[in-house]
Amino acid sequence: MGLLAFRTLKFRKASFVATFVAMFLGAAIVMACGGLMETGIRMDAQPQRLSGAPIVVTAQQTSDSGALSERGRVDPALVDTVRGVPGVAKAVPDVSFPAVVVPGGAGASDIDDADGGSTAGHNWASASLAPYTLDSGAAPTGADEVVLDRTLAERADASVGSRVELAVQGVSHSYLVSGVVTRPGPDGDPAVFVSDDRARELTGGVDNIGVVPEAGASVATVTSAVKDAVDGDASVLIGERRGLAEAPGALTAQRTVIILAAVFGSWAVLVVLFGVASTLGLTLQQRTREMALLRSIGTTPSQLRRMILMETSVLSVIATALAVAPGYLLGKLICSILTDSGVLSPVIVFHQGWVPMLVGAATAVLAAAGATRFAGRKAARTEPVAALADSEANPRWFTRNRLLLALFFLTVGISLSATTVLVMENGPTLASTAGPASVFFSIGIALLAPGICAAVVAVLRLPVRLLTGLPGRLAVRNTATNPVRMASAAAPVIMLIAIATGTLYMQSTEDSVSARSYEEGISADYVLDSDAGGFRPEVADQVAGLPGVAAASGLITSRGFVEAESGSTDIALRGVDAGGVGRTLALRDVTGSLDALSGDTVALSTERAEKFGVAVGDQLPVRLGDGTQAKPKVVALFAGDPDEEFLLLPADTLAAHTTEGLTEHVLVRADKDADQGALQTELASFVGQLPGAKVADSSTLSGSSDSIQQILVTANYTVVAMIVGYAAITVINTLVVVTRKRRREIGLSRLTGATRAQVFGMLSVEGALISVVAVVLGTAAAATTIVPYAMVKNDSYLPSGSVGIYLAVVGGSLLLIFGGTLFPSWRGMRTPPVETVAAE
Numbered sequence: 001m002g003l004l005a006f007r008t009l010k011f012r013k014a015s016f017v018a019t020f021v022a023m024f025l026g027a028a029i030v031m032a033c034g035g036l037m038e039t040g041i042r043m044d045a046q047p048q049r050l051s052g053a054p055i056v057v058t059a060q061q062t063s064d065s066g067a068l069s070e071r072g073r074v075d076p077a078l079v080d081t082v083r084g085v086p087g088v089a090k091a092v093p094d095v096s097f098p099a100v101v102v103p104g105g106a107g108a109s110d111i112d113d114a115d116g117g118s119t120a121g122h123n124w125a126s127a128s129l130a131p132y133t134l135d136s137g138a139a140p141t142g143a144d145e146v147v148l149d150r151t152l153a154e155r156a157d158a159s160v161g162s163r164v165e166l167a168v169q170g171v172s173h174s175y176l177v178s179g180v181v182t183r184p185g186p187d188g189d190p191a192v193f194v195s196d197d198r199a200r201e202l203t204g205g206v207d208n209i210g211v212v213p214e215a216g217a218s219v220a221t222v223t224s225a226v227k228d229a230v231d232g233d234a235s236v237l238i239g240e241r242r243g244l245a246e247a248p249g250a251l252t253a254q255r256t257v258i259i260l261a262a263v264f265g266s267w268a269v270l271v272v273l274f275g276v277a278s279t280l281g282l283t284l285q286q287r288t289r290e291m292a293l294l295r296s297i298g299t300t301p302s303q304l305r306r307m308i309l310m311e312t313s314v315l316s317v318i319a320t321a322l323a324v325a326p327g328y329l330l331g332k333l334i335c336s337i338l339t340d341s342g343v344l345s346p347v348i349v350f351h352q353g354w355v356p357m358l359v360g361a362a363t364a365v366l367a368a369a370g371a372t373r374f375a376g377r378k379a380a381r382t383e384p385v386a387a388l389a390d391s392e393a394n395p396r397w398f399t400r401n402r403l404l405l406a407l408f409f410l411t412v413g414i415s416l417s418a419t420t421v422l423v424m425e426n427g428p429t430l431a432s433t434a435g436p437a438s439v440f441f442s443i444g445i446a447l448l449a450p451g452i453c454a455a456v457v458a459v460l461r462l463p464v465r466l467l468t469g470l471p472g473r474l475a476v477r478n479t480a481t482n483p484v485r486m487a488s489a490a491a492p493v494i495m496l497i498a499i500a501t502g503t504l505y506m507q508s509t510e511d512s513v514s515a516r517s518y519e520e521g522i523s524a525d526y527v528l529d530s531d532a533g534g535f536r537p538e539v540a541d542q543v544a545g546l547p548g549v550a551a552a553s554g555l556i557t558s559r560g561f562v563e564a565e566s567g568s569t570d571i572a573l574r575g576v577d578a579g580g581v582g583r584t585l586a587l588r589d590v591t592g593s594l595d596a597l598s599g600d601t602v603a604l605s606t607e608r609a610e611k612f613g614v615a616v617g618d619q620l621p622v623r624l625g626d627g628t629q630a631k632p633k634v635v636a637l638f639a640g641d642p643d644e645e646f647l648l649l650p651a652d653t654l655a656a657h658t659t660e661g662l663t664e665h666v667l668v669r670a671d672k673d674a675d676q677g678a679l680q681t682e683l684a685s686f687v688g689q690l691p692g693a694k695v696a697d698s699s700t701l702s703g704s705s706d707s708i709q710q711i712l713v714t715a716n717y718t719v720v721a722m723i724v725g726y727a728a729i730t731v732i733n734t735l736v737v738v739t740r741k742r743r744r745e746i747g748l749s750r751l752t753g754a755t756r757a758q759v760f761g762m763l764s765v766e767g768a769l770i771s772v773v774a775v776v777l778g779t780a781a782a783a784t785t786i787v788p789y790a791m792v793k794n795d796s797y798l799p800s801g802s803v804g805i806y807l808a809v810v811g812g813s814l815l816l817i818f819g820g821t822l823f824p825s826w827r828g829m830r831t832p833p834v835e836t837v838a839a840e
Contacts (some may be wrong), residue, residue, distance in 0.1 A: 016315070019368075020732040023277040023319035024326075025049025026272035027364040031327030033265035033720070034356020036334055040257030045243025045250060045347040049122070049191065050094065052129045053210030054219050055226060055238045057082055057091075058245035063627050065561035065568040066255070067200035070625030071096075071248030071659040072609035073205035074234045082209050085216040085225045094126040094208040094245075095199040098533035098660050099192045101148075101156045102165040102172055102691045108405040119152060119190045121168060123199035129210040132191075136160050140195045141330030147179040152190035166192065167532035167691035169202060170539075170662050206778075208245045209234075228611055243347040247499025248659050249625075250345035252559070257344065263432060263725065269363055270439050271495065271723050274446070275730040276367035278491060281314065308372050315738030316368040320361035327360055328352050330722070337718045398451065413441030413784050420788035426642040431506060434789040442498035449487035449494070449773070453479065456773050457486075466763060476748070478762070479769055486766070489821075490774045492734050493813050496727040497778025500809045502785030503720045508801030509786075512792050517643035524553075524584040524667035524698045526683060533660025537652050539690070540577050543666055546682050548674030553580030554651040554663035558625040562647070564612040571608075572646040573625065575654030575663075584667035592616040592636035602632035603648040622647065624657040643793075667698075731813075732820045746825065756829055760822065767821045771814050778813070779806075 027137040050056050059072030076093070083091040099121030102299065124139050124147065132149065137160035140147050146166065148158060158164050158177050166175045181193070194202075213222040219238065227236045237245055244250055291304060416437035424430050445452070457479045464472045479486045528535070528543065537554065544552035556575030561568050576585065578597040587594070589606070597603055602620050604612075614620050619631040632649065655661055670679055689691035746759055754762075790799045 001087070016283075018736065019276075019280050019283055019312075020315060020319050021733060022276045023316050023364045023368060024728060026276050027323035027360040028327040028330055028736055029268050029360075029722055029726055030265070030324065031352065031356050031360030033261055033268050034333055034359050035328065035331030035350065035352030036260060037261035037265060037352060038351045038356055039331075039335055039344075039348065040254055040261055042351050043244070043251055043254050044240035044348050044349045044351065045247060045345065045531065046240055046349070047242040047246060047706040048130070048189075049126065049127050049246055049482065050210050050242055051206065052131045053092070053212055053242070054238065055213070055223050056242045056245045057209040057211060057230060057234050058207070058237060060235050060627055061244060061248070063561070063623055065563060065623055066570060067249075067251035068625055068627050069249045069252050069559040070657060071207060072626040072628075073203075073207055074209065076206045078230060078234060079206060079209055081225055081229050085222070085229045087213050087222040087225060088212040089212045089217075091122065092125050092129055092210040092212070093124040093196075093206045094129065094210055095205070096204050096207050097121045097137040097199070097202050098167075098662060099171050099194075099216060099679050100167045100532045100692065101152065101192070102167050102532065106660055119192055121166075121192045121194055121199070121202070122590065124193045126210065127181060127193055129813055132181040132183045132193075134585035135180050135182050137177070140178050140193060140198070142176075142195065143198045143201070144175050145174070145178040145195065146175040147181055147193040148177055150180055150182045150747035152192065153177070155190070157625045170530070170532065170534050170691075171537040172532075172691040188713050221528065240349055241348075247347045248343040250348060253344050253348075257338070259432075260343075264433065266718070267439055267499070268723050268726075270436075271499070271727060272442065273365055273367045273370075274443055274495065275485050275492065275726060276364055278446075278488070279730060279733050280368055280371040295672055300560045306363035309369070312368045312372045313365070316365045320364050321640040323360065323364075324357055327357065331356075334718055334722070354670065398426045401613055402447055405755050406444045409440045409444030411444075413437045413444060413781070415441075416440065417784040417788045421791055424792060426792055430789065431510075432793060434506060434785050434792075435503065437788070438781045439495070439786040441784045442495045442778065442824075445777050445781055446487075446491035446494050449491050449777070450483045452777065453486045453490060453769075453773055454483040457483065457769065460769065460772070460837060464769070468765050470759065472765050474754075474762040475756070475765035475769065476525075478792045479766055486770060486773070489734055489817070490770045490777070492727060492731040493770070493774035493817060494778045494781060496724060496731055496787075496816075497774060497813050498681035498781035499720065499727060499810075500724045501779065501782035501806060504805050504809070505782070505786045505799040505801050506789050507717070508805060509790055509793055509799045514642050517641050519698075521586050521641065521644055522584070522667070522698050523586040523669065525670040526668040526680075527696050528666035528668065528683070528687055528693060529696055529700055530662075530664075530693045532690075533665060533822055534660050534664050535690070537655065537663060537691070540580065540651070540663065540666050543668055543683075543686065544580060546679075546686060548671050549677035550674075550681060551580035551583035551669040553577040553584045553667045555584075555665040555667055556654050556658060558654060560625050560647075561623040562608075562612055563621045563629075564614075566611060568623075568624070569612075572644075573649055573654060574646045575649050575651035577651050578671065580667065581648065583669045587638040589639040590636055591638075592634070594636045596635040597648060598650050599653065600630065600632045601635045601650065603638065604634065605637035605645065606637045607640040607642075608645060608647075609637050610633065620647075624654070626657045626659075628657050633760050705825035728812075728816060731816045734820075736820055736824050746829065750829070751802055760825070763821055763825050764818070767818045770821075771817050774813060774817070775810055 032463050047056070048052075057074065058076065059074050061068050061072070079091055079093050082088060097120065100119055127147070134147075135150065137147070147163070148156065148164070153159065156164055160177055162177050163174050164177060165172055211222070211226060213219055223236060223238055230236065294304060294307075295301075300689070310499065332350050335348075338344045339346055339348070414437075416433045419510060420430065420434040420437065424433055457476060461476050461480070464476055466472075468475070528539075535554065540552050540554040541548060555575050556573075558569065558573040558575070560573045562571055576597065578595050581587075581597065582594045591606075592603070594603060602622065604620070609615060612620060616632050616634050616637060617633050620634055622630050622632060624630060632653075636648075651663060655663060669684065670676065683695045685693055749759055749762075750756070786799045787797055790796050794800060
């Protein structure tokens with residue numbers, strides 16, 4: 001039976017190709033999502049500057065609460081401790097600090113990556129860990145000497161003996177270039193090196209310790225000894241994990257990546273299962289005549305089932321095997337997009353092992369096996385006498401199992417939608433219930449699509465006949481006679497519209513609400529930004545003293561945790577200056593005193609205070625971004641915004657616990673009687689004295705918030721585009737298979753007198769009917785995601801976003817429907833109808 005099946009393969013190439021493509025792409029997509037999941041779980045990072053050290057000791061990057069967002073420093077005394085461990089040849093301290101070459105001098109306002117804006121300063125001893133090689137000049141010894149790497153020296157047009165302007169921790173100094181270095185391997189971020197004494201003077205601490213074992217010593221043995229020596233005061237990294245020491249905060253992306261891979265991976269599995277099952281089911285359904293003939297010559301049901309299972313198994317194994325390499329490349333592409341958008345640190349290494357590949361293969365194979373069982377069962381059980389006569393009959397679509405399965409998916413979709421409204425709160429997990437609702441609901445509707453299509457045709461029968469004449473009458477008769485065929489074409493389009501519309505409007509609503517909330521929370525008129533890493537703490541006080549300035553406050557952003565009795569809560573941290581925060585941030589219904597926000601104090605929203613069980617005068621247990629635990633005193637409460645929850649801390653307090661240690665922005669509130677033009681001139685004159693500083697209006701802060709939001713936008717759109725792309729291919733597959741199967745029907749219509757125009761008219765009307773069903777049902781399915789999400793997020797039944805999003809999705813779907821129907825028909829009608837009928 002298997003040999004017979006493969007010998008007849010050349011007579012059903014279209015259905016074979018459609019099934020193969022569905023399995024191949026489905027397996028590749030699931031493998032890609034699995035690779036993203038594995039990457040998020042492992043979070044390996046390839047070392048660059050520290051590649052010469054097999055063992056790296058660094059500050060803890062996680063706590064009981066989760067991943068830390070800022071760089072922590074290790075105790076300098078640990079250097080001597082590690083150096084004394086048996087088997088250690090040398091222990092090299094590594095220090096990093098903000099350092100940017102200012103090409104135009106202290107007053108330069110434009111610093112970008114091409115000019116070295118992504119540089120950092122390091123101590124000279126750490127240069128041996130890359131290792132860097134001194135090409136020319138000498139090591140830095142004086143406090144005003146630096147060594148540049150070759151890339152940075154070429155960008156800055158500097159050489160040994162020349163001087164460069166360097167912004168170090170927000171202050172510009174002129175330095176003598178004492179040497180130029182290069183290093184083997186791929187280029188990393190440009191680096192600046194100062195003497196070890198100067199580095200200690202600037203930082204007062206040690207970021208990492210690079211450990212080089214003695215010749216012949218076992219890395220594993222030395223690593224174990226070093227771990228015992230540091231005794232939990234630091235983290236010991238080996239292998240690809242060493243790169244995490246160079247990228248503080250990289251682990252904060254782990255949770256985002258895992259959630260992203262889990263949510264969209266489950267979506268992908270559902271869509272792939274549906275796509276493979278529907279495509280394979282359709283091709284098996286269209287082979288009813290072949291199966292009936294086999295039954296009529298004595299083939300038993302078990303033989304028929306074995307034949308179908310054998311050919312499907314071989315096809316699925318080949319398709320999934322060929323999908324391994326594309327699945328890896330697709331996963332790596334997604335990972336690179338997430339890296340470019342800022343979700344992942346560039347040092348994170350993409351991994352896709354055998355587990356994601358096995359899951360992807362199993363998904364496609366199981367989908368094919370399930371579809372084979374259900375779609376081939378009817379033909380396999382048909383009585384031999386009735387088989388041939390039944391081969392021309394319309395397939396019976398309504399079964400108990402199909403109804404139960406449809407009710408299951410519909411119930412899950414509605415339940416997820418209701419959970420979003422009734423249970424979920426406005427927050428990052430809101431999409432976890434709202435998003436999948438449309439996927440489940442659309443699958444449930446698709447399972448009932450034949451009955452819905454029959455009902456729609458019955459309702460539109462008279463209007464279609466009146467408006468379209470003979471082509472309309474032919475189309476109505478065809479669709480009424482075979483609603484299963486119409487439903488097969490409409491089902492994947494329903495899912496395409498549901499997923500695309502639901503996800504795009506969910507994201508546009510999130511973007512709109514986040515931008516509006518951030519903008520409403522800022523009452524400053526101007527913002528000072530810096531391309532040189534930030535500002536010194538005293539800059540805000542200096543700006544506050546300028547003519548026409550009513551108030552000024554520094555602004556620092558970070559993330560930390562509140563470790564209350566109710567549990568640990570990840571929350572945004574904002575560092576501000578007490579003297580200006582009340583007039584630069586739009587805080588409402590303040591109780592307590594924002595003027596008291598100095599030293600070890602904190603202010604937070606009233607809603608968060610109730611959740612954490614604190615009031616004014618109480619202490620709030622907080623873990624800052626570098627892992628430091630604190631219990632600041634609550635000095636003020638204010639009305640909160642669920643879309644912008646944060647703690648307010650004194651700027652100088654928070655800055656000491658951030659990687660850069662500088663003020664990111666300075667918010668400026670103009671005096672109500674101030675001359676705006678004169679004030680802008682004054683501010684421009686002031687920032688001209690600061691490296692890389694510039695003046696902008698407050699909308700730039702909203703743009704900064706938008707750029708953070710854009711990270712998640714890019715991530716969501718990338719994965720959703722992949723799933724929607726697969727759904728679109730499933731649509732094309734289905735329509736092409738359905739249309740090619742009708743070549744004999746079209747040929748007979750032309751032999752009985754129908755013109756090409758009338759046939760095209762009939763197919764166009766059928767396409768319009770399919771479009772009506774798909775758009776209405778797809779929109780209804782999308783509403784199960786959009787409406788509850790908008791109600792919770794925006795207190796509205798309608799989402800935020802342009803109507804153009806919906807029109808684009810619908811327009812693209814219509815293009816697929818008519819293109820997948822009319823183009824194959826046009827090609828088929830180039831063959832004379834007599835030959836078409838004879839060939840069939």
